[in-house]
Each structure stands twice: as structure tokens, then as C-alpha cells.
Amino acid sequence: MFLFMANLLAHQPYEVPEQYLQMYNETSVTGLREFRAMVTMFDDGIGKVVQALKDRGMWNNTILVVMNDNGGHQRFGSNWPLRGNLATAFEGGIRATGFIHSNLLHKTGYTNNELIHITDFFPTFLNLAGGNIDPQLQLDGMDVWDTLSEGKTSPRNGTILHYDTHVSSPCIAVRLGDYKLIDGRYDLISEFANIQTDRWVPKPEHVNPDIPDVLPIDKVATLLFNIKDDPREIHDLSESMPDIVEELRQYGADVTAGAPPPFFPDKEPEAANNIKGIWTANWC
Numbered sequence: 432m433f434l435f436m437a438n439l440l441a442h443q444p445y446e447v448p449e450q451y452l453q454m455y456n457e458t459s460v461t462g463l464r465e466f467r468a469m470v471t472m473f474d475d476g477i478g479k480v481v482q483a484l485k486d487r488g489m490w491n492n493t494i495l496v497v498m499n500d501n502g503g504h505q506r507f508g509s510n511w512p513l514r515g516n517l518a519t520a521f522e523g524g525i526r527a528t529g530f531i532h533s534n535l536l537h538k539t540g541y542t543n544n545e546l547i548h549i550t551d552f553f554p555t556f557l558n559l560a561g562g563n564i565d566p567q568l569q570l571d572g573m574d575v576w577d578t579l580s581e582g583k584t585s586p587r588n589g590t591i592l593h594y595d596t597h598v599s600s601p602c603i604a605v606r607l608g609d610y611k612l613i614d615g616r617y618d619l620i621s622e623f624a625n626i627q628t629d630r631w632v633p634k635p636e637h638v639n640p641d642i643p644d645v646l647p648i649d650k651v652a653t654l655l656f657n658i659k660d661d662p663r664e665i666h667d668l669s670e671s672m673p674d675i676v677e678e679l680r681q682y683g684a685d686v687t688a689g690a691p692p693p694f695f696p697d698k699e700p701e702a703a704n705n706i707k708g709i710w711t712a713n714w715c
Contacts, residue, residue, distance in 0.1 A: 498529030
């Protein structure tokens with residue numbers, strides 16, 4: 432059995448049953464109380480799924496993966512010590528946290544820092560279930576079970592982190608080996624047009640945090656970082672390593688060459704305040 436639960440918690444609109452809201456006090460930040468309550472409700476939902484699997488005798492043969500799709504919003508939290516905000520191409524925006532729990536794991540209780548992309552879960556789960564993958568499909572994903580279950584080196588050496596050809600936010604961000612390239616507009620949605628989102632936002636409890644002394648940059652830029660040595664993205668290497676910049680640009684061009692062309696529908700006048708002028712019921 433495969434179960435996929437894409438939960439809107441915690442996301443706009445900030446709505447939550449009163450029983451969860453009462454767990455938290457009012458704050459000076461609009462929406463923060465609701466956000467905290469939504470996270471708690473999300474945790475309870477995962478607990479209900481786990482309990483249902485246990486009740487049916489399925490838990491011992493289950494692989495539970497819990498992950499988010501992006502970094503946090505600086506209004507409600509902190510991606511410290513990583514740089515950037517939700518909806519940016521910096522590590523604070525694109526490096527997602529998560530965990531895996533299963534009795535099938537050979538190694539547990541550790542942090543895995545290997546490069547893994549969301550597309551890797553399909554071939555990984557399919558192989559675990561005894562399925563066969565037609566090589567003619569040319570999947571983007573790779574089987575990373577040995578990486579997850581034993582902590583071995585990931586078979587993945589690179590990936591596309593972001594690819595947008597829309598005129599309002601053209602950008603490609605790629606990772607290849609230890610290097611990461613951001614080429615274009617690093618903040619990805621218009622909501623942050625007037626916010627400096629290339630900063631490091633410490634947690635409230637931090638006293639005299641070590642905030643890098645780096646000047647704000649233009650919204651559109653070419654940036655190169657060695658993520659292994661510099662995960663906080665402090666030192667831009669683009670000018671000193673132009674050959675690496677071109678190598679990553681070529682890698683991005685090669686990978687995206689096989690992608691379907693993007694579809695940008697005509698703008699909907701009644702959706703002037705929605706995402707890029709396109710009417711949606713909510714976020715997606």
C-alpha cells in the first residue's frame with residue numbers, strides 16, 4: 432500500500448479548530464498563534480496515521496517519510512543558520528527538513544546530509560515494493576535506499592533546485608557536486624518584492640548571533656557557493672571561479688532541455704492579487 436498525504440497545514444489561510452488555538456497565547460505577530468496551532472494539529476494528524484497502521488498490524492513493515500517542501504517564512508520562524516527565506520533559492524528557502532522512521536532501516540538515529548531530491552522517492556519505493564522500472568522512462572529520480580537505510584553515499588551528484596522562465600522571476604538554481612549556482616532572480620514570488628530576503632534571520636533566543644557581514648545584493652544576481660564548505664552561503668565564488676559557473680550553467684541547460692515547455696496561461700483580471708495574475712483556488 433502507498434499512502435500520500437499532502438497536508439495544507441501549516442499554510443495560508445491560517446485557520447485552525449478552536450481546541451488547538453487555545454493551546455497558545457496571543458502574540459504581537461499577526462497569524463503566529465494560528466501558525467503554531469496548525470503545526471500542532473499537523474503533528475496530531477501524523478500520530479493518527481501511525482496509530483491506524485499499528486491498529487491494523489501494518490506498522491512494522493511501513494516506511495514513514497515526513498518532509499516539508501521549503502524553508503520557513505521569516506515572519507513566523509527562522510532558518511538559522513542558513514541564509515534566506517521561504518520562496519528564495521538560498522539554502523534557507525530550498526533545503527527542506529524531514530525524517531524517516533521504519534523498522535526496515537539498518538541505521539537509525541543519525542542525520543543524513545547526502546544529496547537527495549524528491550523525485551528519488553518514486554524509484555526508491557517502487558524497488559522496495561518489488562516493482563520494475565522501465566529504463567526507457569528515463570526517470571529523473573534515483574534509488575537512494577542504501578543512502579537512507581545505511582548512510583551510504585548518495586548516487587545523486589547534482590539536481591535542479593529551481594527553474595523558472597517566467598518574465599517576472601527568471602531564475603535557475605542548480606547543485607552539482609559541492610557547488611551551487613543561483614543565476615537570476617533569487618526571490619521567487621512577488622510577495623517578497625519589497626523585503627530583503629537574502630539575509631540570515633537568527634532565532635529570538637540568540638544573544639549576539641554571528642550574522643555574516645555581507646552587504647545586501649540585487650534581487651537578480653549570479654552567485655556561486657561551495658555548499659559543503661560554506662553551507663551558510665557567505666562567500667560568493669562566481670567572480671573567482673567563472674569556469675565552475677559555466678559548468679553549472681551547462682549542467683542546468685542539459686537537464687532542463689528535456690523538460691516540457693512551461694505553460695503560462697493568460698492573466699485573469701479578477702485575480703490581480705493572486706500569483707502572477709493567474710486565478711487559483713488557493714496556493715496550488
